[in-house]
Amino acid sequence: xxxxxxxxxxxxxxxxxxxxxxxxxxxxxxxxxxxxxxxxxxxxxxxxxxxxxxxxxxxxxxxxxxxxxxxxxxxxxxxxxxxxxxxxxxxxxxxxxxxxxxxxxxxxxxxxxxxxxxxxxxxxxxxxxxxxxxxxxxxxxxxxxxxxxxxxxxxxxxxxxxxxxxxxxxxxxxxxxxxxxxxxxxxxxxxxxxxxxxxxxxxxxxxxxxxxxxxxxxxxxxxxxxxxxxxxxxxxxxxxxxxxxxxxxxxxx
Amino acid sequence: xxxxxxxxxxxxxxxxxxxxxxxxxxxxxxxxxxxxxxxxxxxxxxxxxxxxxxxxxxxxxxxxxxxxxxxxxxxxxxxxxxxxxxxxxxxxxxxxxxxxxxxxxxxxxxxxxxxxxxxxxxxxxxxxxxxxxxxxxxxxxxxxxxxxxxxxxxxxxxxxxxxxxxxxxxxxxxxxxxxxxxxxxxxxxxxxxxxxxxxxxxxxxxxxxxxxxxxxxxxxxxxxxxxxxxxxxxxxxxxxxxxxxxxxxxxxxxxxxxxxxxxxxxxxxxxxxxxxxxxxxxxxxxxxxxxxxxxxxxxxxxxxxxxxxxxxxxxxxxxxxxxxxxxxxxxxxxxxxxxxxxxxxxxxxxxxxxxxxxxxxxxxxxxxxxxxxxxxxxxxxxxxxxxxxxxxxxxxxxxxxxxxxxxxxxxxxxxxxx
Numbered sequence: 001x002x003x004x005x006x007x008x009x010x011x012x013x014x015x016x017x018x019x020x021x022x023x024x025x026x027x028x029x030x031x032x033x034x035x036x037x038x039x040x041x042x043x044x045x046x047x048x049x050x051x052x053x054x055x056x057x058x059x060x061x062x063x064x065x066x067x068x069x070x071x072x073x074x075x076x077x078x079x080x081x082x083x084x085x086x087x088x089x090x091x092x093x094x095x096x097x098x099x100x101x102x103x104x105x106x107x108x109x110x111x112x113x114x115x116x117x118x119x120x121x122x123x124x125x126x127x128x129x130x131x132x133x134x135x136x137x138x139x140x141x142x143x144x145x146x147x148x149x150x151x152x153x154x155x156x157x158x159x160x161x162x163x164x165x166x167x168x169x170x171x172x173x174x175x176x177x178x179x180x181x182x183x184x185x186x187x188x189x190x191x192x193x194x195x196x197x198x199x200x201x202x203x204x205x206x207x208x209x210x211x212x213x214x215x216x217x218x219x220x221x222x223x224x225x226x227x228x229x230x231x232x233x234x235x236x237x238x239x240x241x242x243x244x245x246x247x248x249x250x251x252x253x
Numbered sequence: 254x255x256x257x258x259x260x261x262x263x264x265x266x267x268x269x270x271x272x273x274x275x276x277x278x279x280x281x282x283x284x285x286x287x288x289x290x291x292x293x294x295x296x297x298x299x300x301x302x303x304x305x306x307x308x309x310x311x312x313x314x315x316x317x318x319x320x321x322x323x324x325x326x327x328x329x330x331x332x333x334x335x336x337x338x339x340x341x342x343x344x345x346x347x348x349x350x351x352x353x354x355x356x357x358x359x360x361x362x363x364x365x366x367x368x369x370x371x372x373x374x375x376x377x378x379x380x381x382x383x384x385x386x387x388x389x390x391x392x393x394x395x396x397x398x399x400x401x402x403x404x405x406x407x408x409x410x411x412x413x414x415x416x417x418x419x420x421x422x423x424x425x426x427x428x429x430x431x432x433x434x435x436x437x438x439x440x441x442x443x444x445x446x447x448x449x450x451x452x453x454x455x456x457x458x459x460x461x462x463x464x465x466x467x468x469x470x471x472x473x474x475x476x477x478x479x480x481x482x483x484x485x486x487x488x489x490x491x492x493x494x495x496x497x498x499x500x501x502x503x504x505x506x507x508x509x510x511x512x513x514x515x516x517x518x519x520x521x522x523x524x525x526x527x528x529x530x531x532x533x534x535x536x537x538x539x540x541x542x543x544x545x546x547x548x549x550x551x552x553x554x555x556x557x558x559x560x561x562x563x564x565x566x567x568x569x570x571x572x573x574x575x576x577x578x579x580x581x582x583x584x585x586x587x588x589x590x591x592x593x594x595x596x597x598x599x600x601x602x603x604x605x606x607x608x609x610x611x612x613x614x615x616x617x618x619x620x621x622x623x624x625x626x627x628x629x630x631x632x633x634x635x636x637x638x639x640x641x642x643x644x645x646x647x648x649x650x651x652x653x654x655x656x657x658x659x660x661x662x663x664x665x666x667x668x669x670x671x
Contacts, residue, residue: 103609105602105605105606105608105609106606106609106610107602107605107606107616107619107620108606108609108610108612108616109609113619113620127297130295130297131297131298131299131300132299132300133355134354134355134356135353135354135355136354137353137354143353143354145355160295163284163285163292164285164291164292165290165291165353166285166288166289166290167288167289167290167389168290168353211350214256215350215351215354217260218256218259218260218263218347218351219351219354219356221260221263221264221267222263222267222311222351223300223302223308225263225264225267225268225271226267226268226270226271226302226306226308226312227271227302227303227304228271228272228302228304228306228511229304230511230512230526231304231305231306231511231526231528232303232304233303233304233305234303235305236301236304236305237301237302237303237304237305239305240298240301240305240307241300241301249300250354250356251300252300
């Protein structure tokens with residue numbers, strides 16, 4: 001019998017689900033977010049209620065069996081928001097607990113391999129955001145950027161931008177997921193902005209500093225000047241800078 | 254500020270600097286410890302030009318005025334082009350403002366030579382010093398060392414820059430004499446030698462005093478123009494190898510000659526850029542640096558040219574068929590690295606994964622091995638393997654037949670007779 005587990009989509013939710021799997025000695029499971037339809041008729045269904053205490057116990061269990069970098073990889077895989085019924089994160093955690101030795105390098109196992117693929121995709125997106133974010137300077141000296149990443153990578157790029165731009169205020173806003181990061185010269189906070197007509201978001205980001213336009217022009221000019229026409233290779237260009245990122249890239253506008 | 258003039262200068266001086274192919278911004282470890290601006294610890298390409306090259310740094314010349322007349326260079330004295338020069342402050346402002354908007358990882362500053370070597374080098378150093386000391390800038394700085402600059406200036410440059418480089422320009426001394434009669438190979442090699450000694454000295458100091466100041470933490474690199482002079486790949490790779498071994502170079506760059514002049518000594522204006530050859534040279538360079546190949550295994554007196562149809566590793570393998578097939582579940586990492594179709598990451602994964610269970614074709618494919626090339630050279634946990642006694646030439650034909658080279662514009666096709 002397959003048991004379908006419904007969870008709230010959080011990482012703690014997945015950890016709690018793994019706890020339930022062992023507490024109830026479940027064998028075959030599917031993991032779906034709350035509100036989705038499992039589609040099958042003859043299955044048991046169970047709604048997981050995220051429990052911080054249980055989640056912590058599973059997390060501690062994981063850190064005893066795999067390296068902490070390995071646990072971070074699972075978190076990164078979770079940020080991919082990939083919905084697969086045979087959830088690779090759950091599969092991976094079960095494989096960890098069912099084995100005596102550390103299985104992190106067992107690429108012959110499909111969950112281990114799948115997680116390594118997902119982590120690679122997420123890390124690539126993270127890296128792309130570190131590269132493709134373009135700040136615009138607002139009147140109040142804050143540097144503002146909008147992004148639309150394939151995966152929820154803001155939690156992963158936070159550290160990079162805090163370290164790099166320690167002496168300027170900045171906002172990175174994920175337009176798809178409607179939240180952002182705000183650094184106020186001391187710490188980074190998660191924020192949401194109201195972009196409706198009368199919302200503050202719109203009025204904040206519409207006021208650019210006077211030099212802003214000039215530097216955008218200079219950057220575009222630079223981008224054009226470094227190109228070597230006789231080496232044109234559009235296929236390679238598009239592979240490195242896929243079109244879906246262009247809307248936030250100053251030089252491609 | 255006169256923005257139109259700045260824009261025009263940027264056009265001219267970025268255009269003149271673009272033939273310098275290096276754009277690496279990795280290899281340094283400068284942290285943002287002063288709560289200032291930026292760090293230089295991770296190579297990031299912020300965008301890519303339409304020719305597919307990474308744009309990581311603001312790569313410009315301080316000026317394209319030059320007293321030299323090197324045939325292969327757009328900025329040569331005799332070339333009738335617009336000339337311009339940035340002031341030190343202009344370069345600093347551009348760098349800071351580009352960096353704050355996350356356009357770039359830092360600055361790559363080179364220059365035409367005006368007056369003399371030291372005068373030019375002093376200006377370059379002044380830009381770097383200003384960025385570091387007045388603007389708390391911790392981003393990446395790559396300074397071009399001007400051949401013939403004094404040791405004192407090189408020393409100061411090393412204190413502010415992450416990487417320093419002197420371009421060799423031509424792979425051999427004869428090539429340089431032919432195309433750049435004003436330049437002298439010794440003037441290029443001298444600063445390289447000085448830097449090498451300083452870098453070694455500094456590593457020793459760092460062991461003793463943790464707080465010893467940084468000296469060009471990303472080391473030094475150099476560049477050669479390929480295809481402007483008649484040197485073959487044998488010459489080029491042996492030269493590169495010499496600089497890796499004797500001067501602790503971090504990188505040697507190969508720049509396919511882009512025709513820019515109708516000088517009789519150079520390939521004509523309508524000659525194609527040797528992009529395939531350049532690509533094969535980089536592949537060979539990678540084999541030397543990451544795959545444990547010795548330079549004479551890749552090119553030697555009997556094999557003076559790299560094969561343009563296939564990559565140098567495959568080309569080495571089909572010359573050495575007696576070493577194959579290799580059992581993927583038993584061979585050492587060093588041996589696996591030499592199998593065509595297997596990269597460094599795949600090789601490392603194979604060695605780790607086989608401790609858990611023996612690997613078969615499916616596992617290898619999922620790990621990322623290019624089976625279409627590797628299958629002629631390996632056996633794994635499967636009864637299916639290449640049993641025919643194929644010669645190297647056979648294998649090359651099979652592989653070429655089923656792969657579509659990105660460089661092969663006109664696919665060979667059979668004539669249809671009816």
